[in-house]
Amino acid sequence: MSEIEKIHKYIDEHFEDHIKRIQEYLRQPSISQTGEGMKETAEMTRDYLKDMLDAESTIDSTPGYPVVFGKLKSKTSGRWMFIYGMYDTQPVEPLDEWTSPPFEANIVDDRIIARGALNSKGPFIATLNALQSVKEVTGDLPFNFVFGVEGEEEQASIHLPDWAKKRESELKRCEAMGMWIPSQAIPGAPPALLLGLKxxxxxxxxxxxxxxxxxxxxxxxxxxxxxxxxxxxxxxxxxxxxxxxxxxxxxEPPSPEDLELVDKYSELLVKAMTASYQVENYRGENLKAMARNLIFxxxxxxxxxxxxxxxxxxxxxxxxxxxxxxxxxxxxxxxxxxxxxxxxxxxxxxxxxxxxxxxxxxxxEWVKVSVRDKISQAAIKTFKDLGYDPVVMPMLPGSAPFYLFTKPPFNMKFIMSSPGHGGRVHAPNEYLMVDGIKDFEKYIASFLYNYAET
Missing domain, CATH: 3.30.70.360 (Alpha-Beta Plaits)
Incomplete structure (x- = not known):
């Protein structure tokens, strides 16, 4: 059995505990608009980094909510990767539209229903589960890691630029950044390799x-x-x-390559991305035109x-x-x-x-990485290793503060794609499918080894 097969087997054997840990994190409220549970969640995040990974971890204060900083050294690798995360969430209102309470993280029809399940406390803990699995099996990691987990993403990350300057020396070591999110628009659909953000x-x-x-x-x-x-x-x-x-x-007009990709997957881009919201009315009827509008x-x-x-x-x-x-x-x-x-x-x-x-x-600001970059090629190889044929999506219509790390002085490449499905971000009944979390964790473990070989 190869090393990566042993890691995958470990994830299978400990999956029940991994789900319980995700539920535990989601049961802690962390609403940055009101401040509910923010202090407790920052401390909880710091403790996860320390207890799960034996990482150096601390809480960096800001004029607003703090950033949880972590550092984890490999015994064998000289390369560094930055893992970005967020521990804050949106408010839950209207509360009466939730079919399961937003901070109970109950599993209903194979879905963990909770505020933050998909965006993005659930995927963050699943990422830590994957890293812990690698470390438990091999005793090491294929990269050194820096962690930055902020509490103000839902407040436009207003103090993150100052934090990045404060931690400039650690961040400058990192060649790439990762924030993995489930990218299967509907269950059973192919995952998407996301190359950019508006x-x-x-x-x-x-x-x-x-x-x-x-x-x-x-x-x-x-x-x-x-x-x-x-x-x-x-x-x-x-x-x-x-x-x-x-x-x-x-x-900037889209390239012929990007146009071809969007036209090929226009139905998936429009219909599947809005499916979890039960959308019925669109501004337009032609799917190809709507997909181009959405992305470009x-x-x-x-x-x-x-x-x-x-x-x-x-x-x-x-x-x-x-x-x-x-x-x-x-x-x-x-x-x-x-x-x-x-x-x-x-x-x-x-x-x-x-x-x-x-x-x-x-x-x-917007961000974009080339499909030909080594980090994108490692992602594609990892999808195929797990039996997926990914959709390449030139841009995601959403936004995140990745530009702080992909532009000077850091110039990191980024990766944000993985298997798995969730939905209803910022809406009642936000969810993450349990069935996809196992492949999510296996994907991250495999990706790290594939990227380390480049």
């Missing part, structure tokens, strides 16, 4: 027209902040295109929510004094967050909305 700008616009709400009988002579926001938003976007001047100027175009000015006035039961006739809207825009190569922010500011000023207060709440 960037994002998340901002808030506020309009205040009066010091207080006013009786609605005055509406004929008073400005309404909700209408001003509606008019401002309408000026920024048409039905299908963003109307902000210069918005598309730096968008910057997102339109997406409205995340508007708050103003009275929406309680019964009536309250007022003209509101203030209205606030949260919006996000997803970026593709070669857009930058700074240029998008400047263009939104200039647009609002030019259109007469300079009275609106604009606050940037978060910004990530």
């Amino acid at each position: 960037g994002i700008v998340y901002m808030e616009l506020e309009c205040k027209t009066n010091p207080n709400d006013v009786h609605s009988s005055m509406a004929n002579i008073l400005p309404n902040p909700v209408w001003r926001l509606i008019w401002a938003l309408n000026s920024m976007r048409g039905q299908d295109e963003v109307l902000i001047e210069g918005f598309y100027d730096t968008v 175009k910057p997102s339109p000015v997406n409205i995340d929510g508007i708050v103003s006035g009275w929406i309680g039961p019964g009536t309250k006739t007022i003209t509101p004094g203030k209205a606030t809207v949260k919006i996000d825009i997803r970026l593709v190569p070669k857009m930058t967050t700074d240029e998008v922010i400047d263009r939104v500011k200039n647009h609002l000023k030019k259109r007469g909305f300079e009275d609106l207060k604009m606050r940037v709440l978060g910004a990530y």
Whole structure:
């Protein structure tokens, strides 16, 4: 029996304990928007690194929630890899839509249902399970590892850049970074090799027209902040295109290779990626056009929510004094967050909305790696070793703070693909399929050896 076969056998034999450990972590709340359980989860994460892997681990304070730092040395390898993780989650509301309580991590129909099951406390512990399995079987690891597990990803990682500077000497050793997530869009579908992530700008616009709400009988002579926001938003976007001047100027056209890949898997990209949300309505009918739009175009000015006035039961006739809207825009190569922010500011000023207060709440740049890079080729080989024929996806429509580590001064390559399935991220009944976790862990173990051979 080969060494990797022994590791896979160890995962099979200890899988029940691995699932229990994932459930244990998911039962600890960690909601960064409210602070619930954040301190306890940071300590729990630190202890996992120490107890499972015998890693040097500590909690690095920041002005917000801390980053859990870890370092684990190999006895034989001189190469270093960075493992990024996040221990915070989104809120659980609306609570009454959960079929199983969000912090009980019950297994229902082979699904662990919990907030953070897929995004991404579940995959993080599964990653540690894989590393522990390698170490238990071989007594060593094929790489040295640095860990950075933050508590503010759902808050746009606002203090992670400063943390990266603080840990610059350790991070500069790392040639690559990994954050593995299950990439089978639906059970039984092929996993996806994800080569990139869109960037994002998340901002808030506020309009205040009066010091207080006013009786609605005055509406004929008073400005309404909700209408001003509606008019401002309408000026920024048409039905299908963003109307902000210069918005598309730096968008890089997709390569013929990327177009071929997206066209080949258009149904999987559109239908399968939205399946767990029970989506029925789409903006379009042609699957090929929708898939190209999803992957290659910057997102339109997406409205995340508007708050103003009275929406309680019964009536309250007022003209509101203030209205606030949260919006996000997803970026593709070669857009930058700074240029998008400047263009939104200039647009609002030019259109007469300079009275609106604009606050940037978060910004990530896009990232991309070539399918021909050695880390991508090691991933493809690993999928095939486990019997999978992966789909190569040029970009994932989502965003993450990987750019901090893939751009100077670190210039790491990244990997984020694995077998497994989960769904309903940021929604009630978020889940991770138990059946896929075993191959998830085996994949990480095998990938490390395949990549170490490059």
